[in-house]
Amino acid sequence: MSITSATPGASRARLVYALFLALPVLLFAVFYLLPVAETILTSFQKWNGLSAHRTWVGLRNYTALFGQERFLHSLINNIKWLIFYLLAPPSLGLALALLLNREIRGETIFKVIFFLPYAIPPVAVASMWRWLYEPSHGLITVVMQSLGLGALAQNWLGNPAIVTYAIMGAALWWTAGFSFIVFSAGLRNLPSECIEAARLDGGNAWQIFWRVTFPLLWPSTIIVLGLSAVDAMRIFDIVWAMTNGGPAYASDVLATQMYDVAFGRLNMGQASAIAVTLLVMAAVFILPYITYMARHVERTEA
Amino acid sequence: MLKMTRRTALLLAASIITLSSAASAQESSSEVWTYWGSGAEKQAIESVVALDNQKHPDTEVTHRVIPGNTLEMRRQLQTALLGGTPPTAYQSAMGYELKTFVDADQLASIDSVWKQVKGDEIFPRGLQRVVKIDGKPYAIPLNMGVISNVFYRKDVFDKLGLQPPKTIAEFDAVCDKLAAAGIAPLGNASGPFWSMYNFYAPLLSVLGPDGYFKMAQGEVSFTSPEIRKAFELYRDTFVKHYSKNWSGKTWAQGGDDLVNKDVGMYMMGDWVSAYMKERGLQPGKDYDFFPAPGIGKATLIQVDVIATPKESKTSDNFLLTAASTEAQASFNKYKGSIAANLKTDPSIYDYVGQKEVKQLQASEAENVVLPNLFFLLPTNLGSEMGNQLERFASDPSDATLDTVLKTLEALRLQDKEDDAFVNW
Numbered sequence: 001m002s003i004t005s006a007t008p009g010a011s012r013a014r015l016v017y018a019l020f021l022a023l024p025v026l027l028f029a030v031f032y033l034l035p036v037a038e039t040i041l042t043s044f045q046k047w048n049g050l051s052a053h054r055t056w057v058g059l060r061n062y063t064a065l066f067g068q069e070r071f072l073h074s075l076i077n078n079i080k081w082l083i084f085y086l087l088a089p090p091s092l093g094l095a096l097a098l099l100l101n102r103e104i105r106g107e108t109i110f111k112v113i114f115f116l117p118y119a120i121p122p123v124a125v126a127s128m129w130r131w132l133y134e135p136s137h138g139l140i141t142v143v144m145q146s147l148g149l150g151a152l153a154q155n156w157l158g159n160p161a162i163v164t165y166a167i168m169g170a171a172l173w174w175t176a177g178f179s180f181i182v183f184s185a186g187l188r189n190l191p192s193e194c195i196e197a198a199r200l201d202g203g204n205a206w207q208i209f210w211r212v213t214f215p216l217l218w219p220s221t222i223i224v225l226g227l228s229a230v231d232a233m234r235i236f237d238i239v240w241a242m243t244n245g246g247p248a249y250a251s252d253v254l255a256t257q258m259y260d261v262a263f264g265r266l267n268m269g270q271a272s273a274i275a276v277t278l279l280v281m282a283a284v285f286i287l288p289y290i291t292y293m294a295r296h297v298e299r300t301e302a
Numbered sequence: 303m304l305k306m307t308r309r310t311a312l313l314l315a316a317s318i319i320t321l322s323s324a325a326s327a328q329e330s331s332s333e334v335w336t337y338w339g340s341g342a343e344k345q346a347i348e349s350v351v352a353l354d355n356q357k358h359p360d361t362e363v364t365h366r367v368i369p370g371n372t373l374e375m376r377r378q379l380q381t382a383l384l385g386g387t388p389p390t391a392y393q394s395a396m397g398y399e400l401k402t403f404v405d406a407d408q409l410a411s412i413d414s415v416w417k418q419v420k421g422d423e424i425f426p427r428g429l430q431r432v433v434k435i436d437g438k439p440y441a442i443p444l445n446m447g448v449i450s451n452v453f454y455r456k457d458v459f460d461k462l463g464l465q466p467p468k469t470i471a472e473f474d475a476v477c478d479k480l481a482a483a484g485i486a487p488l489g490n491a492s493g494p495f496w497s498m499y500n501f502y503a504p505l506l507s508v509l510g511p512d513g514y515f516k517m518a519q520g521e522v523s524f525t526s527p528e529i530r531k532a533f534e535l536y537r538d539t540f541v542k543h544y545s546k547n548w549s550g551k552t553w554a555q556g557g558d559d560l561v562n563k564d565v566g567m568y569m570m571g572d573w574v575s576a577y578m579k580e581r582g583l584q585p586g587k588d589y590d591f592f593p594a595p596g597i598g599k600a601t602l603i604q605v606d607v608i609a610t611p612k613e614s615k616t617s618d619n620f621l622l623t624a625a626s627t628e629a630q631a632s633f634n635k636y637k638g639s640i641a642a643n644l645k646t647d648p649s650i651y652d653y654v655g656q657k658e659v660k661q662l663q664a665s666e667a668e669n670v671v672l673p674n675l676f677f678l679l680p681t682n683l684g685s686e687m688g689n690q691l692e693r694f695a696s697d698p699s700d701a702t703l704d705t706v707l708k709t710l711e712a713l714r715l716q717d718k719e720d721d722a723f724v725n726w
Binding site for chain 2: 048049050051052053108130133134135136137155156157158159160243244246247249259260262263264266267274
């Protein structure tokens with residue numbers, strides 16, 4: 001009796017759930033699944049983005065890409081950016097957070113100063129650094145000269161061998177603030193008794209950091225690393241705004257090449273093939289990582 | 303990844319909302335899209351829009367800025383054309399850009415406007431060739447920028463007793479004297495355009511104007527002895543004299559080098575004159591220009607045109623206005639460029655503009671006002687050539703030259719196979 005009377009209520013509830021879910025599912029399908037499917041389809045076609053006419057070319061876009069020096073170079077640059085994003089901004093952010101985690105005077109001001117660059121739009125960051133990196137009279141070169149290090153000053157954005165690293169310098173300044181804020185919040189929430197206990201047991205600062213603080217910060221670390229990896233995959237704006245991927249493709253990443261091929265050369269098919277490669281690459285690199293991290297967090301929290 | 307695509311989806315949703323509002327806005331007024339988004343450029347186009355609204359109050363248009371450049375314009379046009387909400391008219395490049403839109407059946411021929419404004423008489427002949435596809439005109443040229451002149455510091459030249467060089471040998475000698483005085487002879491800047499624009503002078507001195515158009519039509523092999531000779535000449539006249547670290551500078555930073563007298567000369571489009579004026583230099587006194595050595599009587603131009611999508615309704619009136627000497631005078635006075643309509647009163651120009659008009663008239667008399675090759679080649683080849691020239695200018699070794707020429711030739715053959723070249 002109770003079961004039969006529960007059934008209409010349960011199905012009504014289910015209907016309500018379904019109704020609530022319908023909108024997000026619809027939005028997801030229209031704005032996510034459909035464009036992805038469309039992009040995959042276009043990657044097998046030749047299309048200039050304007051014409052009503054599309055030609056089916058099979059795998060030609062992919063075979064052309066994988067034999068292309070420029071594409072392989074962009075791919076390697078993306079991997080460099082991934083390594084950079086996983087190591088540099090999180091390390092600097094953590095170091096700054098630890099520095100400020102000592103109840104020092106003017107903490108709020110420093111917090112604002114460290115976080116502020118992250119609030120600047122990437123295009124503005126790029127044009128600022130474009131001036132800092134000016135090779136003859138830019139601030140960096142001038143400061144190096146005044147310190148007697150003029151011989152080490154480089155053609156920062158003009159030398160194909162170092163241009164990507166120079167852009168990474170700007171990106172580090174720009175993004176470290178985000179890691180810093182997350183780690184700062186994490187440090188705030190650490191149980192002070194654990195650190196206190198370690199100190200009483202005679203642990204030095206180094207040991208306390210590696211054995212106690214850092215493991216306890218793991219949830220913050222996961223957030224920072226996860227988002228950094230995503231940032232590395234979609235790296236576009238700062239590179240495009242600083243160098244357009246130049247000189248002569250030296251600082252190209254997959255996303256800048258995709259934009260250039262799509263709208264600079266009106267080759268939508270090949271651009272879509274780059275997009276699909278980027279999607280697969282992100283899946284291969286990031287999804288297992290996110291899954292693992294998510295499980296780890298659950299375990300740590302449990 | 304999920305995060306990225308969700309954000310992309312949000313962006314998409316936002317742009318669709320913007321687009322639909324643009325579409326509804328269009329029902330009441332028609333738009334002219336340009337990427338002249340700030341300063342004098344914006345004033346320039348808005349003065350044309352105002353003039354048009356005064357002349358044709360029944361077909362009122364409004365100006366809409368598409369922030370960015372050609373690439374962003376293409377991106378937005380694509381969406382608008384797919385969505386069936388094209389602007390009344392838009393800023394376009396000449397040549398291949400028009401051809402792409404014509405082939406996609408997106409552009410309207412402007413035959414009647416062209417006849418009415420006597421297009422065949424008012425625009426330079428070299429320019430007429432590249433706004434026509436298969437003999438039919440598709441756009442009204444608004445302004446020209448000369449890209450084949452070398453700007454130099456007049457005060458530096460005077461001090462060292464140098465004369466503007468007329469031949470390649472004289473140019474080389476001037477460079478040597480500047481270097482001996484401790485001034486880097488020639489500036490340059492990074493990006494796919496500037497090295498390529500410098501290269502046109504050596505190219506023309508080898509191929510001549512007819513060969514130049516043949517090259518634009520895909521008839522000259524990149525592995526031919528002539529092209530190799532042009533590249534070598536470029537290396538020996540220009541690349542050899544470029545300032546150190548040029549490849550790390552924007553074109554404006556290259557202009558600063560000339561302002562600061564770090565370099566003696568800078569071959570750049572004439573917009574650098576406006577930049578130097580802004581920095582407080584006086585044309586004719588602090589700086590001047592001469593035609594690039596080896597270029598002969600030719601003058602190379604960069605052009606902006608106004609094109610009209612097929613679906614737009616009120617475009618003819620705006621085009622008629624845009625072609626008029628009145629609009630061209632007003633536009634180019636603000637922008638500091640040269641009116642494409644040669645009947646425009648030259649009193650609107652400053653020292654540089656007036657000198658360029660004389661130069662253009664002399665070239666026009668010989669029919670050698672030549673449009674920028676970048677916009678005559680199929681889009682992929684033009685872009686690749688710019689990048690390969692930048693690479694060669696950074697590393698002018700024989701090995702690089704071999705790779706550069708091989709890469710470009712492969713692309714030319716592919717474009718040939720795709721029947722992509724245009725007989726301008």
